[in-house]
Amino acid sequence: MPDENLHETAPPPVVDAAWVREHREGLVLVDVRWFLDGRSGYDAYLAGHLPGAVWADVDTVLSGPPDDREGRHPLPDPAVFAEALGALGIGDGSTVVAYDADGGAYAARLVWLLRRTGRPAALLDGGTAGWPDGTETGPVTLPAARLTPVDWPAGVLRSADEVAAGKAVVLDARAAGRYSGETVLPSDIRSGHIPGARSAPWSENLTADGTFATPGQLRSRYEALGVREGSEVVVYCGSGVTACHDLLALERAGITGAALYPGSWSAWSAELSRPVATGQEPG
Numbered sequence: 001m002p003d004e005n006l007h008e009t010a011p012p013p014v015v016d017a018a019w020v021r022e023h024r025e026g027l028v029l030v031d032v033r034w035f036l037d038g039r040s041g042y043d044a045y046l047a048g049h050l051p052g053a054v055w056a057d058v059d060t061v062l063s064g065p066p067d068d069r070e071g072r073h074p075l076p077d078p079a080v081f082a083e084a085l086g087a088l089g090i091g092d093g094s095t096v097v098a099y100d101a102d103g104g105a106y107a108a109r110l111v112w113l114l115r116r117t118g119r120p121a122a123l124l125d126g127g128t129a130g131w132p133d134g135t136e137t138g139p140v141t142l143p144a145a146r147l148t149p150v151d152w153p154a155g156v157l158r159s160a161d162e163v164a165a166g167k168a169v170v171l172d173a174r175a176a177g178r179y180s181g182e183t184v185l186p187s188d189i190r191s192g193h194i195p196g197a198r199s200a201p202w203s204e205n206l207t208a209d210g211t212f213a214t215p216g217q218l219r220s221r222y223e224a225l226g227v228r229e230g231s232e233v234v235v236y237c238g239s240g241v242t243a244c245h246d247l248l249a250l251e252r253a254g255i256t257g258a259a260l261y262p263g264s265w266s267a268w269s270a271e272l273s274r275p276v277a278t279g280q281e282p283g
Contacts, residue, residue: 010120011095013111013248014104014212017131020097020124028090028142029053030098032062032107033128034241044101048135050128054088054142056098058241061085062109071267072187072239073109075152081113082149089142099124099131103206105242112244112260115251117150123248126211158234158259160268163194168232171200171225173246174265178238181278185238190269192278194236198225199280202237202245218253227255236264 011019020027031053033041045055056062061084063073076084090096096114098107104123114121124130163170172193177183179199181192193199204221207213213221227233233250237243240262250258261268268274277283 010115011097011122013115013122013251014125015097015122016125016211017133019122021133023095026093026095028088028094028096029124030088030090030096030107030110031055031100032058032098032110033100033102034058034106041100041106046138048137049140050099050124050131051134051136052140053099054140056085056088056110058106058109061088062113062241068270069263069267071263071265071270073241073262073266075113075157075240075262078117078151079149082147086145086147089145091145091147094119094145094147096121097124098122099127101128103127103203103210103245104212104248105202105245108202108244108248109241112247113152115248116153116156126209129210155257156259158261160261160263160271160274163234163236163261163268164274166196168234168259169226170194170197170261171222171227171233171235171243171246172197172265173200173202173235173237173243175201175203176280178265180280181276187238188265188269190272190276192269192276193265193283194268195275195277195283197236197277198282200225200235200246202242202249205245205249212249212252215253218249219255222250222253222255233258234261235259236261236268238264239266240264 100107111121235243
């Protein structure tokens, strides 16, 4: 049964198109396009995707049903998650490369979940824009596979109470406007951020061309946010999805052991007894 430690042949957290070409046999490509504005990721997939790629839905495959206490995108039940991925053709021997149209913002959720449960998986650097070899249209169906369910490792998850304890460096992966409270989404019950959290927008892991910054650049970025060797680090976002982009960026920078607060802002803000800070500073 897979464990939290990846085997030696696993890919790094981020790979480029050349790596995919070299290792194409045995890879399962997964399109994880999803749009915050409500557009259909599946429609975008059907209109053009990497050859051979299947599509995974953030809302139903990578998340459990929305819950007032657990947030908009709770972690899926491990058995349900394994069954859904198996139906897509992802089995115990598969290596997954996932992508989206937003620099990995949503595909990171799948990659992080797989890597933390010992599965070989990586993000395609640059997403759809980073693939130069053409696309195909329509759905792709792969033979169903067997994926053994693995419980989510407790060590890489944190509860709201653990975040509130204030022992960790807490990073907010949302856009700066949502962190400060100046940008309010209809889905947000309250605006602002968790007191003490530092603004670490996922988009700042990327360079101007939409590809990941180098490991050294990322390490400098997170050190400037207060992350030190041995620091306990917890990342959250709106609902636990784009936080995984920061988590993979931390891994790429050589900073291991960071944890996800899965409920994120959607769960924290819904519990009205929880304090909220606004403004550009941690509060």
